[in-house]
Amino acid sequence: xxxxxxxxxxxxxxNTFAQDTTVVNHASSHEVAVEKLDNIYGEVSHTESAEExxxxxxxMNHVADANIYHIATINGKHITFGLPCILWRNxxxxxxxxxxxxxxxxxxxxxxxxxxxxVVDAAxxxxxxxxxxxxxxxxxxxxxxxxxxxxxxxxLLGVLLLTIAFSMVVRSYKRGANVAPKGFQxxxxxxxxxxxxxxxxxxLGKKADKYAPYLLSLFFxxxxxxxxxxxxxxxxxANASGNISFxxxxxxxxxxxxxxxxxxxxxxxIFAMPGVPKWVLIILTPVEIAGMFVKPFALAMRxxxxxxxxxxxxxxxxxxxxxxxxxxxxxGGAFAGSAMAVPFVLFxxxxxxLVAFLQAYIFTLLSAIFISSAVAEDEHx
Amino acid sequence: xxxxxxxxxxxxxxxxxxGIGLIGNKxxxxxxxxxxxxxxxxxxxxxxxxxxEGAALxxxxxxxxxxx
Numbered sequence: 480x481x482x483x484x485x486x487x488x489x490x491x492x493x494n495t496f497a498q499d500t501t502v503v504n505h506a507s508s509h510e511v512a513v514e515k516l517d518n519i520y521g522e523v524s525h526t527e528s529a530e531e532x533x534x535x536x537x538x539m540n541h542v543a544d545a546n547i548y549h550i551a552t553i554n555g556k557h558i559t560f561g562l563p564c565i566l567w568r569n570x571x572x573x574x575x576x577x578x579x580x581x582x583x584x585x586x587x588x589x590x591x592x593x594x595x596x597x598v599v600d601a602a603x604x605x606x607x608x609x610x611x612x613x614x615x616x617x618x619x620x621x622x623x624x625x626x627x628x629x630x631x632x633x634x635l636l637g638v639l640l641l642t643i644a645f646s647m648v649v650r651s652y653k654r655g656a657n658v659a660p661k662g663f664q665x666x667x668x669x670x671x672x673x674x675x676x677x678x679x680x681x682x683l684g685k686k687a688d689k690y691a692p693y694l695l696s697l698f699f700x701x702x703x704x705x706x707x708x709x710x711x712x713x714x715x716x717a718n719a720s721g722n723i724s725f726x727x728x729x730x731x732x733x734x735x736x737x738x739x740x741x742x743x744x745x746x747x748x749i750f751a752m753p754g755v756p757k758w759v760l761i762i763l764t765p766v767e768i769a770g771m772f773v774k775p776f777a778l779a780m781r782x783x784x785x786x787x788x789x790x791x792x793x794x795x796x797x798x799x800x801x802x803x804x805x806x807x808x809x810x811g812g813a814f815a816g817s818a819m820a821v822p823f824v825l826f827x828x829x830x831x832x833l834v835a836f837l838q839a840y841i842f843t844l845l846s847a848i849f850i851s852s853a854v855a856e857d858e859h860x
Numbered sequence: 861x862x863x864x865x866x867x868x869x870x871x872x873x874x875x876x877x878x879g880i881g882l883i884g885n886k887x888x889x890x891x892x893x894x895x896x897x898x899x900x901x902x903x904x905x906x907x908x909x910x911x912x913e914g915a916a917l918x919x920x921x922x923x924x925x926x927x928x
Contacts, residue, residue: 677899681903777914780918780921781914783921784917785913785917840906841907844903844907845910848907
């Protein structure tokens with residue numbers, strides 16, 4: 480029980496960290512990528528009115544994080560769900576709901592970029608800085624964004640759902656061990672057992688029980704975030720597991736578990752691979768050391784790439800309706816686009832359901848394999 | 861530069877396609893010969909596919925970054 484609580488705490492603290500680094504990520508590479516992509520494809524939809532958003536903009540803004548939950552726009556009126564903004568500037572904390580931006584342009588010197596849904600500095604229009612450049616610079620307009628953004632909201636929702644679901648499962652187990660499973664218990668037991676038996680036990684053998692809480696939390700956490708991300712309307716839709724900071728934090732957790740639990744055989748194999756000539760070690764040791772970091776890096780990239788590309792493909796197919804329909808000018812085009820897009824979106828969504836499971840499975844499987852290679856006792860000596 | 865990055869992403873996709881195709885080919889063969897080994901083959905297949913795909917995704921993301 481204590482271990483489970485610990486893992487949950489780890490994930491919740493991971494959320495804070497993920498949010499923190501999100502700022503770095505989106506402020507730099509995403510922004511530029513969005514602009515570039517916009518330049519390439521922008522002309523497709525920028526027909527007459529420059530105010531119309533291009534599909535690439537819409538897609539990239541969806542894939543990126545935001546400070547406000549945009550639900551729908553009906554007759555030019557935005558329906559949104561305000562999220563708490565927690566901003567730190569000049570040793571002063573500003574806490575307010577982002578729905579206040581509906582009727583106030585500027586709150587505490589901050590404003591909302593309605594295009595991207597991000598809180599920016601009202602005077603300069605700049606986004607939040609990361610910790611390093613905040614404390615390094617003297618620029619008083621810099622600020623740090625600790626807000627509960629869309630992605631953080633999704634993560635908290637996922638944690639909440641998992642906590643409720645699993646406490647119900649635990650309750651039904653306590654009620655009677657010999658009763659046939661039903662409800663949540665019947666839903667989770669096969670998945671739980673499959674991961675435990677086929678993934679964890681098979682790779683970790685005797686040590687399975689030590690790492691099972693971590694690996695199973697990893698699996699269910701990634702799974703629930705992936706699934707929430709696939710819901711196209713309000714509580715879902717955020718691309719949390721397609722956020723590089725989120726996946727990086729999970730990969731760092733795995734890296735820490737590997738590194739902290741690695742036995743002497745593991746370190747021996749990295750720094751002085753047994754059974755090879757001495758001069759080969761000059762090449763092999765750097766490769767092995769790089770491998771230590773490449774493994775979690777690949778883990779993070781795999782999850783990020785799969786989920787983000789899934790979201791992008793689905794949204795691109797939806798955008799087809801608006802591209803062919805010339806943003807509502809051509810009804811026939813819109814119909815043709817819908818006829819093409821709807822079956823494909825349905826197909827892709829079904830595929831993404833599979834991917835959601837598969838990626839959670841893969842992340843857990845690879846973590847289990849990496850951990851087992853670090854903690855395995857040497858048998859052939 | 862943009863075109864080159866797109867070509868790079870495409871090449872990464874070709875590589876991953878070939879890789880996963882080969883894995884699938886051999887997995888199919890293995891299952892056809894020994895249907896009772898399905899469970900073991902399936903796990904190994906998914907693992908191999910994931911590793912191949914990881915390389916492709918890193919290529920794709922790098923090309924994405926080059927693009928910007």
